[in-house]
Amino acid sequence: MSFRERRYKTPTDKDIKLRLLDWTDLNGITKFHGELYDSNYFDSPPNTTLEVRYVLRNLEARELAGGLSLVADHQKEIIAEATLETSIFGIPVQKHIGKIWLVVLPEWRRLGIGTELLTALEHFAIRNGIMTLWTHFERDCEIEEKFYCEKHKYVKTGLVKKALMRQNKPKDHLLVQKELPRGGI
Numbered sequence: 001m002s003f004r005e006r007r008y009k010t011p012t013d014k015d016i017k018l019r020l021l022d023w024t025d026l027n028g029i030t031k032f033h034g035e036l037y038d039s040n041y042f043d044s045p046p047n048t049t050l051e052v053r054y055v056l057r058n059l060e061a062r063e064l065a066g067g068l069s070l071v072a073d074h075q076k077e078i079i080a081e082a083t084l085e086t087s088i089f090g091i092p093v094q095k096h097i098g099k100i101w102l103v104v105l106p107e108w109r110r111l112g113i114g115t116e117l118l119t120a121l122e123h124f125a126i127r128n129g130i131m132t133l134w135t136h137f138e139r140d141c142e143i144e145e146k147f148y149c150e151k152h153k154y155v156k157t158g159l160v161k162k163a164l165m166r167q168n169k170p171k172d173h174l175l176v177q178k179e180l181p182r183g184g185i
């Protein structure tokens with residue numbers, strides 16, 4: 001899947017590169033996930049076997065099934081990650097619907113990086129005939145609600161009770177989606 005690497009300068013004057021995830025990112029992704037664990041975003045610390053599977057799964061979703069997996073890097077350190085999946089186990093089961101996931105390291109938030117990555121996913125989706133994007137996040141996560149629903153016009157479509165565990169507690173998740181404009185960019 002084609003994606004043209006691009007640069008983004010933050011309001012704090014830092015140069016960020018938005019690019020495709022690559023196999024050689026295994027160490028960088030492991031470190032990035034470690035930092036997310038330290039910030040309580042993930043419950044488990046990274047483990048090499050799982051990280052290898054994770055990178056493989058994302059590359060497979062991208063190369064075989066029309067998805068996209070991007071990272072934002074600053075001076076070769078991964079500071080954010082964004083994925084768009086249209087497949088399950090590499091099988092493109094939902095050609096016109098894409099599931100997105102996006103996270104930015106805490107110290108890099110509120111600098112427009114999430115918006116840059118989300119816009120890149122949306123443009124890619126539009127160019128590739130995906131009509132709907134959806135995601136989910138914890139019901140009480142005000143920041144994600146503001147980010148998706150207020151800033152980026154995703155619409156709430158449902159609530160899954162006790163969807164996922166975090167910090168040993170079952171968390172309700174809101175489902176949100178956005179219908180994309182048809183016809184390419």
Ligand SMILES: CC(C)(COP(=O)(O)OP(=O)(O)OC[C@H]1O[C@@H](n2cnc3c(N)ncnc32)[C@H](O)[C@@H]1OP(=O)(O)O)[C@@H](O)C(=O)NCCC(=O)NCCS
Nearest residue numbers: 102103104109110111112113114115141143144146147151
């Ligand atoms: C949601 C997330 C991807 C946004 O990425 P980001 O790079 O910070 O986003 P942006 O800088 O592009 O912000 C875009 C908009 O999101 C909203 N937003 C982002 N951070 C916010 C904050 N701390 N408070 C309120 N609104 C916020 C605002 O609407 C903002 O627009 P504005 O700056 O014009 O007001 C990022 O905060 C993240 O990864 N969060 C993880 C959340 C998490 O920990 N979830 C689990 C437990 S709740």
